[in-house]
Amino acid sequence: MSILKGTLSFLGVFHIVCGELSQYSFPDNFQFGVSSSAYQIEGAWNEGGKGVSIWDHSLHSNPDYVLNKSNGDIACDSYHKWKEDIAMLKNLGVQFYRFSISWTRIIPLGYSGSKVNEEGVKYYNDLIDALLAEGIQPFVTIYHWDLPQTLENKGGWLNESIVEDFVYYAKTLFELYGDRVKRWITINEYLQICEYGYSSATLAPFLNLAGVGVYQCSHHALLAHGRVYRLYQNQFKASQKGEVGSVIQAFWCEPKTSSMDDQLAAEHYMQFNFGIYAHPIVYGNYPPIMMERIEALSDKQGFNKSRLPRFTEQQIEMIKGSFDFLGVNHYTTILCSFNDNLPQPSLDSDCGVEISQNSTWKGDSLWWLRHVPWGFRKLLVWIKKTYDNPKVIILEGGWSTDENDLNDVDRVQYYREYLSEMLKAIYEDGCSVIGYAAWSFLDAFEWNSGYTKKFGLIYVDFGSANRTRIPRKSFNEFRNIIRSNRIPNSSVHLEIYLPVFYIILCYLLKLI
Numbered sequence: 468m469s470i471l472k473g474t475l476s477f478l479g480v481f482h483i484v485c486g487e488l489s490q491y492s493f494p495d496n497f498q499f500g501v502s503s504s505a506y507q508i509e510g511a512w513n514e515g516g517k518g519v520s521i522w523d524h525s526l527h528s529n530p531d532y533v534l535n536k537s538n539g540d541i542a543c544d545s546y547h548k549w550k551e552d553i554a555m556l557k558n559l560g561v562q563f564y565r566f567s568i569s570w571t572r573i574i575p576l577g578y579s580g581s582k583v584n585e586e587g588v589k590y591y592n593d594l595i596d597a598l599l600a601e602g603i604q605p606f607v608t609i610y611h612w613d614l615p616q617t618l619e620n621k622g623g624w625l626n627e628s629i630v631e632d633f634v635y636y637a638k639t640l641f642e643l644y645g646d647r648v649k650r651w652i653t654i655n656e657y658l659q660i661c662e663y664g665y666s667s668a669t670l671a672p673f674l675n676l677a678g679v680g681v682y683q684c685s686h687h688a689l690l691a692h693g694r695v696y697r698l699y700q701n702q703f704k705a706s707q708k709g710e711v712g713s714v715i716q717a718f719w720c721e722p723k724t725s726s727m728d729d730q731l732a733a734e735h736y737m738q739f740n741f742g743i744y745a746h747p748i749v750y751g752n753y754p755p756i757m758m759e760r761i762e763a764l765s766d767k768q769g770f771n772k773s774r775l776p777r778f779t780e781q782q783i784e785m786i787k788g789s790f791d792f793l794g795v796n797h798y799t800t801i802l803c804s805f806n807d808n809l810p811q812p813s814l815d816s817d818c819g820v821e822i823s824q825n826s827t828w829k830g831d832s833l834w835w836l837r838h839v840p841w842g843f844r845k846l847l848v849w850i851k852k853t854y855d856n857p858k859v860i861i862l863e864g865g866w867s868t869d870e871n872d873l874n875d876v877d878r879v880q881y882y883r884e885y886l887s888e889m890l891k892a893i894y895e896d897g898c899s900v901i902g903y904a905a906w907s908f909l910d911a912f913e914w915n916s917g918y919t920k921k922f923g924l925i926y927v928d929f930g931s932a933n934r935t936r937i938p939r940k941s942f943n944e945f946r947n948i949i950r951s952n953r954i955p956n957s958s959v960h961l962e963i964y965l966p967v968f969y970i971i972l973c974y975l976l977k978l979i
C-alpha cells in the first residue's frame with residue numbers, strides 16, 4: 468500500500484484525485500482579509516505634514532542596513548494610489564483589509580499631548596470611508612514598527628514613558644476613527660520589534676543590547692498594549708462596540724529528534740518566543756519557565772537582578788485577559804534542539820534552544836520560510852491547549868519568492884494547503900479560528916530585505932514610476948477560495964489523462 472501511495476504521490480496524483488485537501492467549507496461568518504503596513508506600502512515619507520519615523524531616520528542615515536540601499540520613501544506609493552488599491556480589494560472579495568496607521572502621519576512629534584496633523588487624519592478618513600463604501604471592514608493596526616524618531620531619541624521602547632505616548636496616540640485614533648473601525652490591533656509582532664530592533668540590530672532602531680533590550684522593550688510594549696486595551700474597554704467599548712487585540716508572530720517548532728531534550732526544547736522555544744507575549748495577555752504574567760531561567764542565568768552572569776523585568780500585582784491584573792481576539796501571524800515551521808552553549812546573554816541562550824531548518828522541506832527565497840502546512844495545524848492545536856481555546860484570527864501568512872513570476876504556483880499551493888490544515892484544526896481539533904488574512908496584499912518593502920522578497924498576491928513593478936500593480940495567479944486562487952467558501956478542487960486536472968484508472972485506484976487503496 469505505501470509503495471502504491473508513494474508512487475501515486477510521486478506522480479502528483481494522490482493529492483489531487485484522492486483529495487487530501489480538506490473538503491470542509493469555511494465556518495459561517497469566517498472572514499478573509501489581506502494585510503499590509505504603512506511603512507511598507509505608503510511611501511510619501513515627508514508629505515502631508517508627516518513626521519520622521521525610526522525607519523525614515525535609520526535608512527536615511529545608514530542606507531546599508533538594507534539590501535540594495537532600498538527604503539520605503541516611495542514603496543508602493545499607496546499614499547497616492549489608495550483608490551486603485553481599494554478597487555483591487557473589492558475585486559478580491561475580502562471581508563476585511565488590515566492596514567496600519569503611521570503614527571507620525573497622525574502625531575508628527577509622537578509625544579503625548581503633541582499636535583494632531585489634520586492632513587494625516589484626512590488620509591485615513593478617506594481610506595476608511597472608501598473601504599466601508601465597498602463593504603470592506605477596516606482592520607487597523609495601531610503600531611506596525613514605525614515609531615516616531617522623537618520618541619526613539621529618548622529611548623523608544625526601552626523607556627517606560629513610551630506607554631503614556633502610546634496611550635495618547637491610541638486614544639486619538641479611537642476618537643477619530645472608532646465610530647467606523649470596529650477591530651483594532653494595538654501592536655504587531657512584539658518579538659520582531661524588540662529582539663530585532665533592540666537586541667540583534669536587524670530592524671529599526673538597529674540596537675544590539677543582547678539579552679537586555681528585548682525584555683525591556685517587550686515589558687513596555689505589553690504595558691502599552693494592556694493600558695490601551697483597558698482604555699478602550701472603559702471609555703469607548705460601550706459606544707463604539709469594537710474589539711481590541713494584538714498580533715504575535717508564531718513559528719511552529721518541531722523537535723529536531725524525538726529525544727526528551729529536543730521535545731522540551733521545542734516547548735521552551737514556544738514559551739520564549741510566543742508565550743512571552745501570549746502568557747501575559749491571557750494569564751497576566753510571563754511563562755514561569757522564562758522567569759525562572761532568566762533569573763538564574765542573570766544571577767550567574769553577574770547581573771544584580773533578572774534581565775526580565777517584573778510586573779507589579781496591579782499590572783498583572785491590568786494585562787490579564789487584555790484581548791478580544793488573539794491575533795497570530797504564522798508563516799512556517801522550524802526545528803528545535805537543545806543547546807546550552809549559545810552566546811550569552813541573549814534571548815536564545817536564555818531559551819537554550821538552537822533552531823534549524825529541514826532541508827527536505829520545500830523552500831524558496833528565505834532560509835526560514837518552508838512549506839510545512841501540517842505545522843500550522845500543530846500550532847493551532849498547541850494554542851488551543853495552552854491558552855484555553857481563545858478566539859484566534861490569523862493576520863498574516865504567506866510565501867516569499869525572489870522572482871516576479873505572475874504564475875506563482877508555489878504561493879497558490881501554500882495557501883491551498885495551509886488553509887486546508889487550518890480547516891482540519893477547526894473541524895477535527897475544535898480550534899476556534901475565525902479569520903485569515905494573507906500577507907501580503909501587494910509586493911512591498913520587506914524591511915531589511917528591501918524589495919528583493921516578494922510576498923504579494925499582487926505584483927508591483929517597483930521599476931515604474933507608476934508602481935504598476937498586476938494580480939498574480941494566487942490573487943485569483945484566493946478570490947476563488949473566498950467566493951466558494953472552501954478550497955476549490957485543483958484546476959490542475961490530471962483527470963484529463965486517466966481519470967477512471969486513478970479514481971478506481973484510489974478506491975482500491977481505501978479498501979486495502
Ligand SMILES: *[C@@H]1O[C@H](CO)[C@@H](O)[C@H](O)[C@H]1NC(C)=O
Pocket residue numbers: 483484485486490955956
Ligand atoms: C472535489 O472533489 C471531491 C472528490 O475528489 C468531491 O468529493 C468534491 O465534491 C469536489 N468538490 C467540489 C467543490 O467540486
Ligand SMILES: *[C@@H]1O[C@H](CO)[C@@H](O)[C@H](O)[C@H]1NC(C)=O
Pocket residue numbers: 620621622626627628
Ligand atoms: C525617558 O523619558 C522621560 C520622559 O519623556 C525623559 O525625561 C527621560 O530622559 C527618558 N529617559 C532616557 C534614558 O532617555
Ligand SMILES: *[C@@H]1O[C@H](CO)[C@@H](O)[C@H](O)[C@H]1NC(C)=O
Pocket residue numbers: 723724802825826827828
Ligand atoms: C525532515 O523531513 C523529512 C520528511 O520530509 C523527514 O523524513 C525527516 O525526518 C526530517 N528531519 C528532521 C530532522 O526533522
Ligand SMILES: *[C@@H]1O[C@H](CO)[C@@H](O)[C@H](O)[C@H]1NC(C)=O
Pocket residue numbers: 771772
Ligand atoms: C544594579 O545594577 C545597576 C547597573 O547595572 C545599577 O544602576 C543599580 O543601582 C544596581 N542595583 C542594585 C540594587 O544594586
Ligand SMILES: *[C@@H]1O[C@H](CO)[C@@H](O)[C@H](O)[C@H]1NC(C)=O
Pocket residue numbers: 534535918919
Ligand atoms: C538588487 O541588487 C542586485 C545586484 O545589484 C540587482 O541584481 C537586483 O535587481 C536589485 N534588486 C532590486 C529589487 O532592486
Ligand SMILES: *[C@@H]1O[C@H](CO)[C@@H](O)[C@H](O)[C@H]1NC(C)=O
Pocket residue numbers: 551933934935936937
Ligand atoms: C498604472 O498602473 C495601473 C495598475 O496599477 C494601470 O492600470 C495603469 O494603466 C498604469 N498607468 C500607466 C500610465 O502606466
